[in-house]
Amino acid sequence: MKNVIPVILAAMTLAAGCRQASEPAPVKTPLMGWSSWNAYMVNISDEIICHEADLLVEKGLRDKGFAQVNIDDGFFGPRTEDGVMTCNPQRFPDGMKPVADYIHSLGMKAGIYSDAGDNTCGSMYNKDTLGVGAGLYMHDAQDADLYFNQWDFDFIKIDYCGGRHAGLDEQDRYMEIRRVIDSVSTKPVSINICRWAYPGTWVSQAGDSWRTTGDIRPNWNSVKKIVGLNLYLSAFARNGHYNDMDMLALGYEDNQSGLGGESAFVRTTDYLTPDEEDAHFGLWCIMDSPLLLGCRLEGMPEHTLELVTNEELIALNQDPLGLQAHVVQHVGDTYVLVKDLLKRSGPRRGVAFYNPADLPAKVSVSSAELGYIGKVKVRDLLAHMDCGTADCISYEVPAHGVKMLSVEGRRTEQTLYEAEWAYAPKYTAIAQGPAFVPDESASGRTVVAGLGGEGNSLVWEDVWSDKGGSYALELVTIPADVETSGVAVSVNGTAVTPSVDGRYMAELGKGLNTVSISCVKPMPSVDCLKLEKLK
Numbered sequence: 001m002k003n004v005i006p007v008i009l010a011a012m013t014l015a016a017g018c019r020q021a022s023e024p025a026p027v028k029t030p031l032m033g034w035s036s037w038n039a040y041m042v043n044i045s046d047e048i049i050c051h052e053a054d055l056l057v058e059k060g061l062r063d064k065g066f067a068q069v070n071i072d073d074g075f076f077g078p079r080t081e082d083g084v085m086t087c088n089p090q091r092f093p094d095g096m097k098p099v100a101d102y103i104h105s106l107g108m109k110a111g112i113y114s115d116a117g118d119n120t121c122g123s124m125y126n127k128d129t130l131g132v133g134a135g136l137y138m139h140d141a142q143d144a145d146l147y148f149n150q151w152d153f154d155f156i157k158i159d160y161c162g163g164r165h166a167g168l169d170e171q172d173r174y175m176e177i178r179r180v181i182d183s184v185s186t187k188p189v190s191i192n193i194c195r196w197a198y199p200g201t202w203v204s205q206a207g208d209s210w211r212t213t214g215d216i217r218p219n220w221n222s223v224k225k226i227v228g229l230n231l232y233l234s235a236f237a238r239n240g241h242y243n244d245m246d247m248l249a250l251g252y253e254d255n256q257s258g259l260g261g262e263s264a265f266v267r268t269t270d271y272l273t274p275d276e277e278d279a280h281f282g283l284w285c286i287m288d289s290p291l292l293l294g295c296r297l298e299g300m301p302e303h304t305l306e307l308v309t310n311e312e313l314i315a316l317n318q319d320p321l322g323l324q325a326h327v328v329q330h331v332g333d334t335y336v337l338v339k340d341l342l343k344r345s346g347p348r349r350g351v352a353f354y355n356p357a358d359l360p361a362k363v364s365v366s367s368a369e370l371g372y373i374g375k376v377k378v379r380d381l382l383a384h385m386d387c388g389t390a391d392c393i394s395y396e397v398p399a400h401g402v403k404m405l406s407v408e409g410r411r412t413e414q415t416l417y418e419a420e421w422a423y424a425p426k427y428t429a430i431a432q433g434p435a436f437v438p439d440e441s442a443s444g445r446t447v448v449a450g451l452g453g454e455g456n457s458l459v460w461e462d463v464w465s466d467k468g469g470s471y472a473l474e475l476v477t478i479p480a481d482v483e484t485s486g487v488a489v490s491v492n493g494t495a496v497t498p499s500v501d502g503r504y505m506a507e508l509g510k511g512l513n514t515v516s517i518s519c520v521k522p523m524p525s526v527d528c529l530k531l532e533k534l535k
């Protein structure tokens with residue numbers, strides 16, 4: 001049962017001062033590098049970190065973009081009487097600065113770790129007793145000065161075990177930490193917020209990236225779960241700030257012996273298969289997650305090294321538009337994800353066919369569904385192969401697998417915008433609010449529910465018009481029998497006044513436009529927004 005509210009947008013002058021449609025500037029792309037946690041847990045040392053940094057260079061990974069080395073939990077020593085943090089004297093006998101210096105000398109950036117609260121996760125779960133009181137809480141300025149000005153680190157991951165332990169409010173705490181770091185550090189610092197679920201849209205002001213899930217494990221269920229939790233978060237990756245799907249769980253076979261130290265990933269029989277590794281890496285790339293390798297690089301299997309150095313996949317992740325792909329088709333268990341490359345509504349797009357199911361599945365998508373007129377040129381990014389032209393692309397996708405493609409052709413203007421591609425300012429995964437709810441009657445089999453009330457709107461920031469002009473918009477809600485009279489629509493910041501018959505009049509500018517819907521009272525679930533150009 002669908003309730004279609006026709007909204008006719010006709011010529012209308014935009015009020016002075018409202019946002020004009022424009023092409024956004026290139027943004028900072030997701031981080032790429034290596035992080036110590038998955039392979040070593042708290043059992044790190046200067047020798048281990050420098051060795052892994054060397055391996056990034058030797059294996060050609062740095063030159064493909066993996067140019068950041070992150071020290072995770074486990075480096076902490078006791079605080080001095082004045083509260084100054086020290087480092088673990090056994091693990092880092094010469095201090096932390098020489099390690100950051102060494103990483104810098106290799107042409108890479110150096111990352112460090114802390115907690116928003118008092119104690120570290122390692123002090124709670126890994127018997128790292130020196131992590132008690134090692135968090136930033138009560139030491140923000142002192143630690144920021146030490147980590148970024150004195151030790152010279154460029155990045156910090158800020159966990160939340162101590163924040164939870166101390167009963168702190170995450171938003172207040174992380175915003176305060178950002179404020180202090182920005183005022184104390186003499187250089188820009190990239191911040192990763194590790195709160196294990198999308199905490200709310202405030203997070204993009206506090207962090208450059210943020211974890212959206214619990215810790216990854218090197219098995220298919222874990223990867224599938226993380227992908228599922230990020231499929232509808234594309235609008236929250238914006239302006240060079242990204243959803244972090246966690247470190248890559250690639251390269252785990254029998255390579256976990258070697259340089260001492262216990263691994264977070266104890267030997268299991270269900271490490272990822274090559275197809276699963278393709279899906280894991282391909283999806284992290286197209287969904288614009290940070291790409292942080294987590295295995296011991298020494299023993300990284302050849303097929304994994306080949307996969308993570310695939311420049312065509314990396315280019316999806318490092319594309320200057322900084323977009324996270326969104327779901328354009330969800331048939332059976334399968335998904336098709338897509339994103340623009342290089343230019344908004346331009347000729348090239350990245351496409352992933354994703355089959356999370358336990359059996360192979362055929363996936364077919366028309367060029368029209370991907371936003372093109374006529375045939376598109378198709379390229380297989382995993383096989384590095386041109387696959388000719390087609391107006392319907394069909395592949396059998398292996399169980400737990402992907403087909404990673406780029407397509408090129410003549411674009412059409414998008415006529416349907418799913419609700420689940422839109423930005424919801426009040427969305428959070430840790431409290432009540434808007435939610436992505438499966439609904440078989442919806443166009444993408446998902447609706448956004450729980451909208452309405454103060455500031456609880458839904459915003460499409462990427463409504464595209466090639467030339468600008470008058471458009472008819474339909475807002476499709478589900479179900480039909482819910483009161484919709486209070487729904488207000490605005491275009492590029494200007495309220496669009498309903499006419500007597502309930503229709504709305506406005507004009508879209510050339511390029512990107514913002515369409516926002518809100519309601520003072522609870523709003524029916526939103527399926528999608530449809531556009532038709534009138535002239």
Ligand code: GLA
Nearest residue numbers: 037072073121122159194215
């Ligand atoms: C949490 C984080 C992990 C890792 C550990 C360190 O579990 O989610 O990524 O940093 O803490 O203790």
